[in-house]
Amino acid sequence: MPDKTEKESRRQIHRELQEKTKIEFEKSLPISKELFQTLFDFLDEKLEENDCDDSFKLTKQFLETNHIMNNEEIESWLQENGGFCDCEVLYNLEEKFEK
Structure with missing residues (x-):
């Protein structure tokens, strides 16, 4: 022992x-950790209003609204880290930022 x-x-x-x-x-x-936090808040709000359609529709909307240009890089990173649609971005990735 x-x-x-x-x-x-x-x-x-x-x-x-x-x-x-x-x-x-x-x-x-x-993208920055702070921007991810803002994305999670955005998705949380939008997914309360609408069901996930198994796409990145809301995530892409957020990125466009915030004039973020490296969308393909972000989408690839999200998928590599367990986010394959808007709800998975929120539910699978947000917890990684809380550690």
Whole structure:
């Protein structure tokens, strides 16, 4: 059984790995973290009014309204991270920003 020093060392390594993962995730973002938060709020509001149609219709609307031009890069990034439609962007990705 590991002693107290070993347990603390393992916890520290775990914290460092979590921080490294968080930094790498944030570096991979195609738009700012703040803009993603605004997108999540927008999708949350719009999806309360309408059902998801299994597309990026609302996400694209948000990007156009905010004059964001790298839509293909963003859509690809969303899919790589579990967002294949508007509701999945909200439900699968928002939690990644809360960690």
